[in-house]
Amino acid sequence: MGERPEGPGQGGAEDGTAWSGRAGAQAFAAVDAATDRLLGYPFVFRELSRRIGAGEVLVDYGCGPGKVAAEAARRLGARVLGVDTSPEMLALARGSATAVAEYHLVEDGRASGLADGCADAVMCNHVLASLPAEEAVLGVFTEIRRLLRPDAPFVLLSTDPACSGTEYASLRIGDPGEVYGPGDDLTVRLRRTDGSWQEVRNHAWPVGVLPALLERAGFRDVVQHRPTVEEALTVADAGFATGRAWSAERARPPLVITTALATPASLT
Numbered sequence: 001m002g003e004r005p006e007g008p009g010q011g012g013a014e015d016g017t018a019w020s021g022r023a024g025a026q027a028f029a030a031v032d033a034a035t036d037r038l039l040g041y042p043f044v045f046r047e048l049s050r051r052i053g054a055g056e057v058l059v060d061y062g063c064g065p066g067k068v069a070a071e072a073a074r075r076l077g078a079r080v081l082g083v084d085t086s087p088e089m090l091a092l093a094r095g096s097a098t099a100v101a102e103y104h105l106v107e108d109g110r111a112s113g114l115a116d117g118c119a120d121a122v123m124c125n126h127v128l129a130s131l132p133a134e135e136a137v138l139g140v141f142t143e144i145r146r147l148l149r150p151d152a153p154f155v156l157l158s159t160d161p162a163c164s165g166t167e168y169a170s171l172r173i174g175d176p177g178e179v180y181g182p183g184d185d186l187t188v189r190l191r192r193t194d195g196s197w198q199e200v201r202n203h204a205w206p207v208g209v210l211p212a213l214l215e216r217a218g219f220r221d222v223v224q225h226r227p228t229v230e231e232a233l234t235v236a237d238a239g240f241a242t243g244r245a246w247s248a249e250r251a252r253p254p255l256v257i258t259t260a261l262a263t264p265a266s267l268t
Contacts, residue, residue, distance in 0.1 A: 061083055125157040169191070
């Protein structure tokens with residue numbers, strides 16, 4: 001998993017605007033995401049591996065250029081369906097040699113061509129940072145609930161804006177000393193694969209507000225976990241995990257995994 005957040009309309013190209021158009025999609029695909037490769041994606045895959053089996057349907061909501069979705073397909077043996085709001089992201093994903101079964105466009109908040117309850121699990125990586133308001137977050141969670149069969153798992157990866165100002169291996173969330181509330185604008189610095197940095201405009205979603213929003217959208221049994229470097233040494237790729245000091249990641253891990261189960265319709 002060699003990249004930073006894959007999500008619809010997330011964050012900025014050279015001028016800091018959204019990842020829009022073909023140039024924005026290509027810039028997004030060139031983000032490094034070392035911190036996510038250590039403390040994010042391996043733990044998402046671990047949660048999913050505990051809950052779904054080979055051949056079951058996994059939706060990657062906000063799949064971007066498809067690298068995370070492809071890695072999930074290879075690791076889990078699942079039938080992965082990628083969905084995104086960006087046609088340009090999906091064009092990049094379809095043009096790469098991946099193991100993903102299908103890609104679908106999200107239009108007017110709905111994943112086209114996907115029926116209610118079609119998914120045995122959904123993962124969503126860093127999409128919330130593109131959403132400016134609570135209603136938008138609830139809209140995404142509600143659509144993900146629609147896609148899931150009853151009692152199926154949802155695994156969400158997000159950054160914690162309370163870790164603002166810390167320089168991690170591949171990102172900095174917000175500015176030093178700033179406190180961010182739900183939906184607040186914040187600037188994120190992301191390292192590119194060539195070692196340079198870019199600034200992108202995102203939105204803050206404190207991890208503590210997510211359980212209540214998930215429950216409102218039809219989820220239950222919400223659990224949050226903040227992976228540590230020590231855990232990553234046994235979960236992430238061993239050579240990658242031991243190849244750096246990860247000083248900031250050790251001192252203040254910035255990523256949170258939130259898991260929840262889709263509540264049966266009769267109980268909502």
